[in-house]
Every structure is written in C-alpha cells, then in structure tokens.
Amino acid sequence: MGVVTTDGELIQRAADGDRSAFEDLYRRYARPVFGLALRRLGDRGRAEDAVQETFASIWRSAASYRPERGPGAPWVYAVARNAIVDRARARTETPAEIPDEPAREAGPADRAEQSWVAWRVHRALEELPEREREVIALAYWSGLSQSEVAEFLGIPLGTVKTRTRAALMRLSDILGEDFG
Amino acid sequence: MNFDELVGGDDLTPEEERKLRRVHDLLVQAGPPADLPPKLEHPTRPPEAEIVQFPMLPKRRWALAAVAVIALLLVAFAGGYFVGHSKPAAFATRRVVAMHGANAVAVLRVGHEDSAGNWPMVLEANGLTRQSGRGYYELWLTRKGKPVLPCGSFRVAKDTTTVRLSVPYRLQGFDGWVITREGAHDRGRPGPVVLTT
Numbered sequence: 001m002g003v004v005t006t007d008g009e010l011i012q013r014a015a016d017g018d019r020s021a022f023e024d025l026y027r028r029y030a031r032p033v034f035g036l037a038l039r040r041l042g043d044r045g046r047a048e049d050a051v052q053e054t055f056a057s058i059w060r061s062a063a064s065y066r067p068e069r070g071p072g073a074p075w076v077y078a079v080a081r082n083a084i085v086d087r088a089r090a091r092t093e094t095p096a097e098i099p100d101e102p103a104r105e106a107g108p109a110d111r112a113e114q115s116w117v118a119w120r121v122h123r124a125l126e127e128l129p130e131r132e133r134e135v136i137a138l139a140y141w142s143g144l145s146q147s148e149v150a151e152f153l154g155i156p157l158g159t160v161k162t163r164t165r166a167a168l169m170r171l172s173d174i175l176g177e178d179f180g
Numbered sequence: 181m182n183f184d185e186l187v188g189g190d191d192l193t194p195e196e197e198r199k200l201r202r203v204h205d206l207l208v209q210a211g212p213p214a215d216l217p218p219k220l221e222h223p224t225r226p227p228e229a230e231i232v233q234f235p236m237l238p239k240r241r242w243a244l245a246a247v248a249v250i251a252l253l254l255v256a257f258a259g260g261y262f263v264g265h266s267k268p269a270a271f272a273t274r275r276v277v278a279m280h281g282a283n284a285v286a287v288l289r290v291g292h293e294d295s296a297g298n299w300p301m302v303l304e305a306n307g308l309t310r311q312s313g314r315g316y317y318e319l320w321l322t323r324k325g326k327p328v329l330p331c332g333s334f335r336v337a338k339d340t341t342t343v344r345l346s347v348p349y350r351l352q353g354f355d356g357w358v359i360t361r362e363g364a365h366d367r368g369r370p371g372p373v374v375l376t377t
Binding site: 016017018019022023026030031032034035038044047048051052055114117118120121122125136137139140141145146161164165168169171172175 | 181185186187189196199200202203204206207208209210211212213214216217219220222223272273274291292
C-alpha cells in the first residue's frame with residue numbers, strides 16, 4: 001500500500017507549481033467544495049463558479065499555506081469559504097423586505113458546524129475505495145434497504161455488510177483527528 | 181437508516197461499536213455529497229501565473245500594451261491547450277512578464293528556479309522584424325531601466341517566435357527586461373531597445 005500524500009504536502013507542492021499535486025487536490029476537494037457552495041448559494045451555476053474561483057485561489061495562494069499552523073483541510077476550507085462568501089456578496093438581488101418571523105433554520109454557528117462536518121465527511125468519502133464508497137452512498141442516501149442494496153449491486157447481503165463495516169472503520173480512522 | 185441493521189453485530193467490541201456509531205452519526209448529519217456537474221469533473225487549467233508589472237512601467241503604456249499582450253497570451257494558451265493538454269506541462273510558469281514595443285509584443289514566462297540556481301524562461305515574441313545579415317535580438321535584465329545583464333539572444337524568421345532561455349542570475353535585484361536589436365559588430369554592448377516591460 002502506497003504512502004498517502006497529505007493535503008498539506010499537496011498544497012506545498014502546488015505552491016511550487018506542481019500541477020499533478022494541484023490536480024490531486026482537486027480530485028479530493030472538488031466535490032466537498034461544490035457541496036459547500038451549493039448549500040450556501042443554493043444555485044448550481046453559481047456554485048460551479050465558486051468551485052472554479054476556489055481552485056484558482058488555491059493555485060494562486062498556495063504559497064501562503066503554513067504547515068506548522070495546521071493541516072491542509074481547514075486551509076482549503078477557509079479558501080473555499082472565502083470564495084463562496086465573495087460569490088454570495090456578489091448577488092445583485094436583495095430581499096425586498098426583512099421577514100418578521102424568527103428564522104426557523106439553524107443559526108450561523110450551527111450552520112458553520114454543519115458545514116464543517118459535511119465538508120470533512122465528504123472529503124473523507126473521497127478516500128474510500130470505490131466499492132466501499134458505493135455501498136455507503138446506497139446504504140445511507142438512496143433509501144434502499146440492505147437487501148435491496150445487495151440486489152442492486154448483485155452481491156451477497158453479507159458482502160454488503162462487510163463492505164459497510166469496512167468503510168465505516170476506514171472513515172473512523174480518517175476522521176479520527178477531528179471527530180474522535 | 182438504522183445502525184444495528186447496517187453494521188450491528190455481536191462480534192464488535194464496545195470500542196469498535198463506539199467508533200462506528202460515531203461515523204454513522206456523522207454520515208447521517210453530513211447528508212449526501214453533491215453530484216459533481218460534468219463541467220467540474222476535471223480541473224480547469226490552473227492560471228499560468230500572474231502578470232507581473234514592473235515598477236518602472238508607466239501605467240498608461242501598460243494599459244495599451246496589456247491589450248496586445250492578452251491577445252498573445254490567449255493565442256499561446258489556446259495553442260498550448262489543444263496541443264498538449266493531455267500531457268503534463270513541461271514548463272511550470274512562475275510568473276508572466278509582458279513586454280511591448282512600437283509594433284511588437286512579447287510574453288516572457290519565467291519558470292521555477294532549479295537547484296543549481298538557473299531560471300528557465302520561454303519568450304514568445306510577436307511582430308519583431310526579421311533582420312538581415314547576422315542581426316539578432318537580445319533579452320536583457322534591466323536596472324533603472326538600463327540593460328545590464330544579457331539573458332540570451334535569438335533570431336526571428338516569422339511573425340511569432342518562441343525561444344527557450346535560461347539565466348543563472350538572482351532576479352530580485354532587477355526592475356525589468358528589455359529586448360534589443362543587435363548586429364554582429366556590436367556584440368556585448370546593448371543595441372537599441374525594441375521591446376520593454
């Protein structure tokens with residue numbers, strides 16, 4: 001099993017102009033950035049733009065990353081958040097009037113926590129082998145039962161359970177630092 | 181979804197069960213990841229580098245030159261993309277320097293310094309006239325606007341000329357670049373400036 005390059009190492013290599021490192025970062029983070037942008041902006045087109053801006057910023061400012069200040073994921077998250085906030089500010093339309101009713105959705109702190117959890121979990125999913133990621137996606141978000149997942153994938157039910165458990169173990173290791 | 185139905189079993193230790201439940205809860209909390217649109221399946225080419233404006237350059241001249249240089253950059257990037265986008269880039273650009281003259285423009289892409297201290301560069305000049313006889317052009321680093329260190333010489337044969345150069349100097353102490361027109365007789369002494377930053 002090869003040594004996994006950390007996000008921080010990839011950022012540092014990108015700072016030196018290493019395009020393959022930049023592309024690895026993209027593969028790891030494009031989906032989490034897009035998910036974050038989509039939740040925040042609520043529009044796929046603008047979320048796509050935010051993803052492009054995020055990675056352009058990463059390429060431009062990778063040299064500002066300081067590994068002694070922490071791992072790469074929070075740094076990428078901060079860059080993405082800035083790009084998304086900029087895009088949100090760029091909205092031309094403003095609400096006609098402020099609603100009187102108290103907001104029902106989560107407050108800023110809760111939203112930030114929720115965003116961070118989704119960010120880290122979706123980033124961790126990118127590290128799973130495809131067959132485990134597939135089982136997790138079907139088991140958690142497709143609405144299929146375990147038996148239906150087994151039938152859908154054409155594998156025994158026991159294999160579905162084994163893969164699910166292996167995937168959760170792997171995710172636990174990946175997420176351990178942040179959520180242990 | 182129910183944790184026990186998904187992974188529960190008597191063979192889990194309490195510690196394992198705690199860890200798996202934690203991840204299970206996080207997956208539920210996170211919700212499904214977004215489907216990446218086809219447009220975002222692959223990264224767009226990262227920006228080559230930022231165009232560097234040297235302090236000596238008057239802003240108004242820069243504005244005029246920028247239009248021409250951007251056109252040249254677009255042609256260069258588009259050409260590069262179609263020719264070689266499936267292969268790793270052989271030249272990682274650290275910064276791009278725009279140059280301009282009366283009827284010509286140039287883009288100097290400066291790469292990353294190697295371990296020995298060499299700076300690779302690619303110069304793409306457009307509009308320089310072909311010189312008769314043994315005439316050629318020379319790229320110089322400038323200090324206070326004056327050419328002080330030669331960075332390589334080249335000839336042109338057609339409208340656009342691309343040459344690879346390398347210099348071993350520390351670039352920090354200079355304020356710009358110029359290209360001069362040289363003849364065989366005045367080798368070693370800068371000729372008239374035809375392009376400048």
